[in-house]
Amino acid sequence: MGKVTGFKEFARQAAPYRDPVERILDFDEIYTPHVDSRLQTQGARCMDCGVPFCQSDDGCPVYNLIPEWNDLVYQGRWRAALDRLHKTNNFPEFTGRVCPAPCEGSCVLGIADPPVTIKNIEMAIADRGFSEGWVRAEPPPARTGKRVAVVGSGPAGLAAAAQLNSAGHRVTVYERADRIGGLLMYGIPNMKLDKNIVERRVGLLREEGVEFITNTAVADGSDGSIDSRELRAQFDALLLATGTTQPRDLPVGGRELTGIHFAMDYLTDSIQAVLGDHSPAISATGRDVLVIGGGDTGTDCIGTSLRQSCRSLVNFELLPRLPEERAPDNPWPTWPLIFRVEYGHEESAARFGHDPRVYAISAEGFYAGADGAVAGVRTVDVIFRRGRMHKVVGSQREWSADLILLSMGFLGPEHASSDPLGIAYDRQSNYAAEFGSYATNVEGVFAAGDCRRGQSLVVWAIREGREAAREIDRYLMGATRLP
Template sequence: MGKPTGFLEFARELPVDKDPLERIKNWDEFHLHLPEENLKNQAARCMDCGTPFCHTGELISGMASGCPVNNLIPEWNDLIYRGLWKEALERLHKTNNFPEFTGRVCPAPCEGSCVLGINNPPVTIKNIECSIIDHGWDQGWVTAEPPEKRTGKKVAVVGSGPAGLSAAAQLNRAGHWVTVYEKGDRPGGLLMYGIPNMKLDKEKVVMRRIRVLEEEGIKFICNTEIGRDITAEELVKENDAVILCIGAGKPRDLPIEGRDLKGIHFAMDFLTANTKAILDSNPEGLISAQGKDVVIIGGGDTGTDCVGTSVRHVCSSVTQLEIMPKPPEMRAKNNPWPEYPKVYRLDYGQEEAAAKFGDDPRFYTTTATKFEGDDHGDVKAVHTVQVEWQRNQEGRFIPNPIEGTEKVIPAQLVLLAMGFLGPEQLLLDQMGLEKDHRSNIKADYDDYATSIPNVFAAGDCRRGQSLVVWAFNEGRGVAQRCDRFLMGYSDLPK
């Protein structure tokens, strides 16, 4: 490494974000970059550890440990320390098609498995990654690189989310003609409509990369749903291979009393309508939180995004219910390194709510028991109870209500952010695809082939709801397998 003692000399440092009370006034990104000298010092903290767990990308205890796309983190850290920005960008692009996306929205399992993190704050890997790619765009180094030769093979990719984009990028690089079908009005899938603009700018970041992919020869067809606008049979017949990257868009519901009241929405419907209203400069269809008491049921990134969006709508209050216990401040004994650290974090949305209303909006070990409505059929309150997690007769942990902890929380808007149950089933049923026990498309890992010849599947529709970075991993993996199917061999990396 350029500075073998850097981890002893420099403390972990991140750029200070824009003030929460200022940034909630708009939909702009609010993360900043460190000055170059400070960033070099942060890169110098990468400690020549010998076995860099940061890029292993393994699943430990069901969670990612290390980078799922196997970023060559120590290498580009060293290059940044030496001031070799263009070379660092080249190393970053070797494993990651879209580092400007992961550098913004990935939860950084790489940092959770950083060897320095065993007994010190880990290297600021995510921030360095984002700085490298943003600098590359600023310098004009990121340009279209269409393949020199075409194979004549045609591949249809269904879905333009993270898995679909990475699969399309890799297959186009191999020289195949790639067409991406998207049922939405803009390409990007989850990146476009599932993540708010202040977290991932749609025009400056997402569409900028889409335009480069188009220049490289990838064709995007939007407002087209396979199974309705084009039959699956037609798609398979007209292409040499088909890759399904349709995500896991079936939301988990909460079928309790009062669920049919007006004002109760799935979180993704709320976030999608909000982003569409911003992009179209048209409030039609917007689910507004303005002046309302908002209750968000569920945690995770989606719950956080609902908090941040509601605060920007100028809601009257925001409450977030999490059925799980509050995580500890430090790693628990049953959550050792290099597992992803399950510790308490004040994410951007909760930080903004705390700045606006005075406290973290989350209530832990709490669940909703009933929705109460007014005389007009609108929701007006959520009835809750605290729970205690105990083992049942089968040995499974289940939440049991604690008598005497019932509360009633005012709410004119309720958002359900409890995760997803798998892909929408229309296309799967129409194609007669074999499914696994969770209703996902059955396609073995490292093979990605479905029960239908020349049809592959990748991303959340195959593995279930997961991180964006796992979708990129799957997209690259399925591209390699599809390329091998088409050509008999493949030079594409995973």
């Protein structure tokens, strides 16, 4: 694929982000315009490796036909590249922006050289498709007469809805928020994923016949919610794609103080403010911000705090700093556990002159100021021996902070929709449904995405939504043509 000797001739050149000093002044996307010549050169680096691990289980969860569309971009055949991309991925404009690119971690070229810039190429193909008008609504040619309800409009729910609708079923998606998109809308900030891009895709799904109902909780029928049992009775099948929304807390002294918030509450409030719904209820403006926990959500809290003009910024990470290169117990093609500088870290360094992260540190308790609100946190350094954490004697410190954001992952889904149905749960409190079949213990009820597998990636949610749609189609029709 690509140019036969391209990987020998051309170095990796990832598309740059906008200048960090400039981009922290707004919530516009951080990406620079696509440069076709650079993308074609990068596509040429795809090395005809024989076994494309980029689309294996260690690589792309949706099995994107990566070598094929790399080659097509190299040839300048963008329309054909888009067709290949849409064969496996309903929403490449999302994954091209927010996916951490496990495909690049398993790229064969990455064994000895920097991998192909797969994520950049994917995003460019999708954006080219929209700009050229190639991406259009495609309603199904006929309807089956079957009706499916989907609870949750995140990437799993949307992918399932798209596939089920394409099979001719009538699909209704229920969302408790005021806008469609779930995590895509209210969990990922605008500078990584502009909400017009989400709404553009939702608009296409509407044109294709998917019905969306917002501001509607599905629970036990109380407090204005729809009873999930009644929903199951009204539809031929029901898919739960509610995500994992129970945040991991930090139960230490002073947790009840004002000024301490879960990361997702902060991000949702900020996104709504950017969209013009209201002024920020949780603002970092002029405040000393502490983000506890890393990952993409922690980075998004950093980037948002900078754009709100925080006074100072620190990010605690419990684990030690990762190595620059793969460790011996982290071989290719597994995901490389290496030190990375994400967009928020780069922005913080540009603003304050240093990376905001402090490693191997644990919060022991919060303390209040004269006004009774949180004023800081007491910590202790930690070390890990044989997988166990130990406190470092004499390492206690105090850190000033009047806005503390907890970004420590999620414990599982809420059960308001599932309890009335009698859904069984696994040991992690996720909805119990076998991977591949997605059927719960309740007849005609399926589950997909984070609510089934636990906290994961957008691209995994898309895969599970697609596969759950296939199994629902099989359940309804006795056979299926969905992939």
